[in-house]
Structures are given as structure tokens and as C-alpha cells.
């Protein structure tokens with residue numbers, strides 16, 4: 001009897017511990033697969049209609065070439081972080097989705113826009129992604145894609161004769177000569193975080209070019225839309 005009670009006591013303590021360590025942040029799970037969900041961090045700069053809650057997807061702009069866009073969940077991509085544990089720790093992992101036939105790795109990459117010192121466009125092209133485009137890690141208590149700051153802009157795409165699409169871009173933070181931190185958010189773009197929402201990474205069919213051998217377990221939120229942010233934070 002005593003023994004049973006002691007074991008139950010220990011089990012209770014183990015369950016209670018995580019809540020004591022991180023009382024102020026939304027709970028998360030672990031998954032290899034995840035979707036990326038838009039969270040507008042400054043509501044005053046949201047686009048009209050709002051981009052809050054949209055999911056990152058691929059906009060086809062040529063063979064093996066996609067611009068990273070945002071749209072509804074049902075046409076969004078399932079991503080995974082690729083790399084060794086050490087690569088993730090040192091900020092050298094990449095974020096990949098599988099596309100094409102046979103399924104091949106398409107990495108999320110950032111490429112500096114011509115004529116801008118701070119703004120990059122985001123692509124989901126066949127091949128490796130940009131190292132460091134990965135989910136934030138301890139001691140950062142929130143889970144989101146780095147490097148900050150991602151923005152959503154309504155941008156004309158040449159491939160579609162200048163038709164506008166909601167695309168993902170990235171604005172590098174700089175420090176001015178007088179020590180002021182500049183976020184460099186372009187006019188007309190919404191500053192966002194891209195949050196990982198757990199999703200099932202499907203087993204690859206035989207003959208795939210992609211491999212999940214280095215797909216890392218990633219912290220992710222079960223359902224981003226259900227998080228009440230006003231309950232969390234320092």
C-alpha cells in the first residue's frame with residue numbers, strides 16, 4: 001500500500017513539473033511534420049483582408065521553382081526541419097517540404113532582393129534550403145521560424161503577368177550608427193511570426209528522392225488558432 005502511494009506521488013510530481021517550469025507560454029507538442037501558420041505581431045499593420053491564421057504554401061513560378069506564399073490550410077505545405085541535432089543547436093538546420101514526382105526535397109530559402117540591403121524573398125525551390133531558416137530554440141519560449149522578421153506582402157509576380165499574390169518575405173534587423181534597432185518592415189507589409197502547427201509527416205513512397213533520415217523532432221503547437229495570446233507572455 002505504502003509503496004503504491006509513493007509511486008503515485010512520484011508520478012504526480014513528474015506530471016506537475018513542466019507546468020512549474022514554463023507557466024507563461026502556450027503548451028506545445030513534438031512532431032517531425034508541421035505547417036507554418038501566420039501570426040500578425042502588430043495588428044495595426046495587418047493587411048486587408050487580414051492575413052492572420054493563413055498557412056505557408058508554394059506558388060509555382062517555374063519547373064522546380066516556387067515563391068513562398070500564404071493561403072488556406074488545405075493547400076498548404078507540410079514541412080520538416082532537416083539536419084543533425086548539432087546542426088539545429090548551432091542554427092544550421094534547414095526547413096524542407098517534399099514536392100514533385102518522385103517526391104523530392106524543396107528547401108525554404110531566402111535570397112536578398114536586388115536593390116535592398118535588408119529585404120529578402122522566400123522561395124521553396126527544389127534542393128537544399130538556407131541554413132538557419134529553422135524553428136526558434138531554448139531559451140526562446142515561443143516557437144516560430146527564424147531569422148526574424150518575416151513579413152507578408154501583396155506582391156506582383158512576373159510569372160503571372162504581374163498579378164499580385166500574398167508572399168512571404170524577410171526583413172533583416174539592423175542597428176543604426178546611434179545604436180537604434182531598426183526592424184526595416186517595408187511599407188504595405190504585415191510583420192508576422194510563422195508558427196509551427198503539428199502535422200503528420202507522411203512516410204515516403206519507395207523511389208522518392210527525398211529522405212526523412214535527418215527529419216528532426218520539432219516543438220509545435222497543436223492548433224495555433226485556438227491559442228489565446230493574452231493569457232501568455234512575460
Ligand SMILES: *[C@@H]1O[C@H](CO)[C@@H](O)[C@H](O)[C@H]1NC(C)=O
Pocket residue numbers: 039040041042043142143144193195229230233
Ligand atoms: C502572436 O501575435 C500576438 C499579437 O497579435 C502576440 O501577442 C503573440 O505574442 C504572438 N505570438 C508569438 C508566438 O509571437
Ligand SMILES: *[C@@H]1O[C@H](CO)[C@@H](O)[C@H](O)[C@H]1NC(C)=O
Pocket residue numbers: 082083084087094096105127128129214
Ligand atoms: C539533411 O541533413 C543531412 C545532415 O546534415 C544532410 O546530409 C542532407 O544533405 C540534408 N538534406 C537536404 C535535402 O538538405
Ligand SMILES: *[C@@H]1O[C@H](CO)[C@@H](O)[C@H](O)[C@H]1NC(C)=O
Pocket residue numbers: 228230231
Ligand atoms: C482570452 O483570455 C482573456 C484573459 O483571460 C479573456 O478575457 C478573453 O475572453 C479570452 N478570449 C477568448 C477568445 O477566449
